[in-house]
Amino acid sequence: MAAVTAPKQDRSRATRQRLLEAAVACLAEHGWAGSTVAVVAERAGVSRGAAQHHFPTREDLFTAAVEYVAEERSQALRALPRRDRHEAVAALVDLYTGPLFRAALHLWVAASDEAQLRDRVTELEARVGRESHRIAVELLGADESRPGVRETVQGLLDMARGLGLATLLTDDRARRERVVAQWARLVNEELA
Amino acid sequence: MAAVTAPKQDRSRATRQRLLEAAVACLAEHGWAGSTVAVVAERAGVSRGAAQHHFPTREDLFTAAVEYVAEERSQALRALPRRDRHEAVAALVDLYTGPLFRAALHLWVAASDEAQLRDRVTELEARVGRESHRIAVELLGADESRPGVRETVQGLLDMARGLGLATLLTDDRARRERVVAQWARLVNEELA
DNA sequence: CGAAAAACAATCAAGCATGCCTGCATGATT
């Protein structure tokens, strides 16, 4: 952790927040290489100097952005409504098609080549992954003591990731819904 | 476009080939931003000037690399041996954990922000995707006339994509094999 | 109210990647 300063100022906190939000938005829209500190700062409505004040280096900025994304995704996860299994599967998949996942995807790919980011990303992603699994089990009413159930849920989440990856290029919602419907059926039978 | 002429010189063809191979390897190892034309040229054992001679712009180089990767993946796909369903699922998933998929993944993410590349990538990926589906159906001995079978196979391929994406950061083979085993079972029951 | 500290803005220098251009070597054509 770099920031030893506890943010007491409201304006400072707001600026920092806007920078992180802008960083995530830029990641989702322009990707890693396109998310220059100048671009992020402009989108946040502050100067590059301000950005540098809060995050001395570009790496600091996106390291913080990684944690921000992880926290946001975690919140989105906990906010899922609990309904029947089909709705649960659809809701889980939807989490992997939004801008947050898009930003996370760019971060993953970028982190796979930047040694510094990789550790942070893998660690946080493992945390979010475990939380996703836990919540998925809960939403689906799965009994993990039964053999195979754990792997069934994991595979379902991996499928959701794959669908999100496919959505990156072409947002074929119709196909997605058909696959979700069928896999919800499969999972439902397996968990019954 | 300058010389659309068929390459008559052997040396020229070899150089072009090595440049493409180097581009793919660099993509898998250093990602999009790290795959500078200088880096690619050095890995190919040629000068930057030679690289520029064959691919006037960096975009030309990676546009060609996209097609090269698509063709390689297509070949790897057709080379899959046909065994029982469990082996088939494992083989399909394996295709999404190698360097070719890794390179393709970097290309997808990069293409999602570069308008020029996007068209080429989506087009070629659609082709490879269809071929993947066709071969998967064949390997699994699936009867697509039955409702739900098509979506089952599609979801399986999406799961493979998701597993490959997860492998980008942490290569957890044990987890992958467990998931593959379980879902091979589920798919087998569904297709029976 | 005044001073210190923090937040913010703007400019500067350095590094790097791309694209262009020139020069040289090798193979093809007549």
Add this chain to the structure above:
DNA sequence: AATCATGCAGGCATGCTTGATTGTTTTTCG
């Protein structure tokens, strides 16, 4: 054999991004 086209190598200039420095404004606290 002569000439031309092609493949290849290296240097040059431009543009962009980053990180550092300096100056200005705002907030906080004595």
